[in-house]
Amino acid sequence: MHEVDFSVYSDEIVALIGGNGAGKSTLLEHLNATLIPDDGELVVDGTSITEDNKPHARKEVGFVFQDADTQLVAPTVLDDVMFGLQNYGVPGDEARERAREALATVDASHLEDRIPHYLSGGEKRLAGLAGVLVLEPSVVVLDEPLAGLDPDRSQLVAERIEQIHEDGISVVLSTHDLEFAAEVADRVCVMAEGNIIGGGTPREVFYDDALLADANLHPPSAVRVARDAELGATAQPVTESDLVSLLTEAGNSSTTPTPSADGHRHD
Ligand SMILES: Nc1ncnc2c1ncn2[C@@H]1O[C@H](COP(=O)(O)OP(=O)(O)OP(=O)(O)O)[C@@H](O)[C@H]1O
Numbered sequence: 001m002h003e004v005d006f007s008v009y010s011d012e013i014v015a016l017i018g019g020n021g022a023g024k025s026t027l028l029e030h031l032n033a034t035l036i037p038d039d040g041e042l043v044v045d046g047t048s049i050t051e052d053n054k055p056h057a058r059k060e061v062g063f064v065f066q067d068a069d070t071q072l073v074a075p076t077v078l079d080d081v082m083f084g085l086q087n088y089g090v091p092g093d094e095a096r097e098r099a100r101e102a103l104a105t106v107d108a109s110h111l112e113d114r115i116p117h118y119l120s121g122g123e124k125r126l127a128g129l130a131g132v133l134v135l136e137p138s139v140v141v142l143d144e145p146l147a148g149l150d151p152d153r154s155q156l157v158a159e160r161i162e163q164i165h166e167d168g169i170s171v172v173l174s175t176h177d178l179e180f181a182a183e184v185a186d187r188v189c190v191m192a193e194g195n196i197i198g199g200g201t202p203r204e205v206f207y208d209d210a211l212l213a214d215a216n217l218h219p220p221s222a223v224r225v226a227r228d229a230e231l232g233a234t235a236q237p238v239t240e241s242d243l244v245s246l247l248t249e250a251g252n253s254s255t256t257p258t259p260s261a262d263g264h265r266h267d
Contacts, residue, residue: 001026001037002194008139013161013171015181017205018191019216024143024174025066027191031141031172033057045138062132066144068124071131072116077103080116081131088135102134103127106160122153129160133169140164142173146180158184178220182206182238190215202238 001023008014008031016024029035030042033054042049044057065071074080081099086092103109108126111119116127125145132140145161146154161184165171175181181188182202189199190211198211205211206219218224222243226235231250237243 001030003040004194004196006189006196008170008172010138010170011165011168012186013165013173013184014187014189015185016172016174016189016191017176017178017181017215017217022191022215023194024191026194027196028063028141028143028172028174031057031139032061032063034063059135060137061139061141062135062137064125064128064132064140064142064145066147068119068121068128069117071128072119072124075115076112077108077114077116077119077127077130078112080127081112081134084131084135098134099130102130105133105163106130107156121148122150122157125149125153125157126160129157133164137169139170139172142171144175145173146175146177154180178206178217179222179240182220182222190217192216203236206238207236 004023004027006027016027018024026035030037031044033042033044033049036042036049036051036054042057044060047053047056049057072080074083078096078099081102082092082095085095085098090098100109100112103112106126106129108123108130111123111127114123116124119127129140129142142161145157149157158180161171161173185202187199188202188205189196190205191197192215197214198208199205200208206223209219212219220238222237222240225243226237226246231237231246235246237246
């Protein structure tokens with residue numbers, strides 16, 4: 001990382017985008033003190049984090065790893081989700097109940113007796129997310145949350161991310177899926193060569209050709225289609241649903257109303 005200045009505010013979803021090796025995971029791993037900066041400062045909720053007070057960052061910032069095997073250690077999924085709570089001294093019965101609630105939040109109650117190691121990639125991601133949510137962090141960090149997931153599981157994880165945001169938790173994630181970033185993020189940060197080289201709302205970032213070119217990225221498909229179809233400079237859709245609304249509006253306004261026998265248009 002080189003002179004990165006990065007903040008996460010409450011009530012936002014931030015997406016880090018950038019090519020392979022741009023530094024997304026490295027930046028994310030600083031947020032919960034998995035890595036401590038050699039130079040510079042990491043501040044979590046007003047507290048400067050050093051080697052001596054990492055637990056403060058770990059408690060406030062939950063990290064869902066891309067490789068869930070790093071995270072899942074106990075014999076069953078339920079034990080795994082309880083594990084962090086028990087480390088904080090929460091008694092067994094209460095820990096079990098809270099773990100079950102966390103699994104229900106991510107629609108994974110059916111996995112509670114399964115052996116984590118044998119779960120599918122998407123199931124592991126949900127179990128990992130439950131293990132983080134149960135600790136009630138104020139920020140959840142997800143490294144490539146959709147990597148390796150089928151479309152249904154991707155949608156499920158994306159919905160869960162929006163849900164935890166609605167529950168008042170800030171979310172920071174990295175992704176190569178720019179459609180997903182456009183869909184969920186309030187703010188997008190573009191990384192290249194260990195730096196944040198630009199950022200803004202999805203609309204600002206995905207219509208900034210020079211910025212995307214510097215990061216070797218291509219705009220999401222809604223942006224490309226809008227341009228190719230010359231939908232107008234001001235519309236600037238970034239998601240598929242923006243694009244559909246725009247096309248529907250364009251279709252409606254170009255339809256010539258057929259006068260009826262009484263000479264009036266009837267809708
Ligand atoms: N512990 C380390 N020591 C030295 N270099 C490292 C270390 N961890 C990562 N790097 C290097 O830092 C650079 C950024 O890696 P990082 O994993 O953060 O990129 P990324 O943007 O997440 O990439 P990808 O999209 O491929 O996952 C890479 O060149 C990587 O080799």
